[in-house]
Amino acid sequence: MMTAVKNASGGMATPWSKARADFPLYTNGRRKIAYLDSAASSLTPEPVLAAMDAYYRECRANVHRGMYAESEDAGARYDGAREKIAAFLRAAADEIVFTRGTTESLNLLAYSLSRKLGPGDEVVISIMEHHANLVPWQQLAKERGFALEFIPLAADLTLDMRAARALITPKTKIVSVTYASNVLGTVVPVRELADLAHAVGAVMIVDAAQAAGHRPIDVRELDCDFLALSGHKMLGPTGIGVLYGKRGRLEALPPFMFGGDMILDVRKEDSLWNEVPYKFEAGTPNIAGAIGLGAAIDYLGKLGLDAVRSHEREITDYALAALAKIPGVTVYGPPSGSDRAGLVSFTIEGVHPHDAATVFDRQGVCVRGGHHCAMPLLRELGLNGTLRASFGVYTAPEDVDALVAAIIKTKAIFNV
Ligand SMILES: Cc1ncc(COP(=O)(O)O)c(C=O)c1O
DSSP states (O other), rough: OOTTOOOOOOSSSTTTHHHHHHHHHTOSSOOOOOEETTTTOOOOHHHHHHHHHHHHHHOSSSSOOOOOOHHHHHHHHHHHHHHHHHHHHHHOOOHHHEEESSEEEEEEHHHHHHOOOOOEEEEEETTOOOOOGTTHHHHHHHOOOOOEEEOBBBBTTSSSSSHHHHHOOOTTEEEEESHHHHHHBBBBHHHHHHHHHHHTTTTEEEEEEETTBBOOHHHHHOOSSSEEGGGGGGOTTTTOEEEHHHHHHHHHSSSSOGGGGEEEEEOOOEEEEOOOTTGGSSSOOOHHHHHHHHHHHHHHHOHHHHHHHHHHHHHHHHHHHHTTTTEEEEESSOOOOOOOOOOOEEEETBBBBHHHHHHHHHEEOEEEEHHHHHHHHHHHTTTTEEEEOOOOOOOOOOHHHHHHHHHHHHHHTTTT
């Protein structure tokens, strides 16, 4: 039974109905859609667009370099966004590095941290990692000779913590896991893994791409050393992301890219790096993107992250209950009642996910079909792909109803 998301007449109640009006894809879009692909990229609300537009119109200049008012204004907005993100993660501003997204943050970590790794060392990840948290470690393992270990899943598709305890040993130098699986919705007990990692002196990294903006995150409580997120998955613009690092860890980490603001002094024979976080921000950054991400955090703050989480949870439960009633539909994910991200992966017996997604599109239902950049997980599950419906602050029960109608239509077309 939906409570907080539906009013007595079955329409949407505030604040979600109000939120929906803020998203131009609903108000100005080319057609009426049920947008169910938020795990790939969320929609962007008006205040985020307005903040970026204001930067371009009011103080379009580079940051940190100009000695004039417009540049100082741009710098203040850019570093102001850094402070908002710091508060959002309960971190300090100098622990926030702007990147292009989770993929870049994780590549930066893999390249910089693995410089000290070699034969005999181990990096532990899980079998449900997105390729962004798998392929960099895999390729560097081949180059440097360290081993890559995978924490498996338990039968109920939660992370097998017994196996994790056995895998994390004094040989382990890095543990890098997703906070929430982009395929299964499984939420990982990150703090427990951080304790296991720290007990053997390993570095703990969290891929928060599917968690940030969907639940409150306190990096001190998680006790992770590093955390990566993407702006475009949390109502922000594309091309901007964050790498959080404990200050001491960032200071000890060698830079990954060279040039621009990351430099303090250059001589012919050597160079001196700027202080953190600038040491990791080479070249002109995505100024408008950072400002937009700051505005997204303001927007989420007004809704309240606890409220966002329970809204997405209720929509997820509504979807799980609706899909369970359709013959031939199989849902993949942890059992009901477990902590879950706001997404549902499923298959329709006898229909390839790509074919189903194409039929859905004709009904205005936007979902993702395929391997979701998690091929080892799909192989482990014995699947060539799934359909994935994923939710955001603007998702309404009627979107899930449209999905159910699209599934029934697809079954009729394919005669299954
Ligand atoms: C769990 C997870 N990690 C990493 C990524 C990569 O994010 P981005 O493409 O924004 O770098 C994604 C994107 O889907 C993801 O779901």
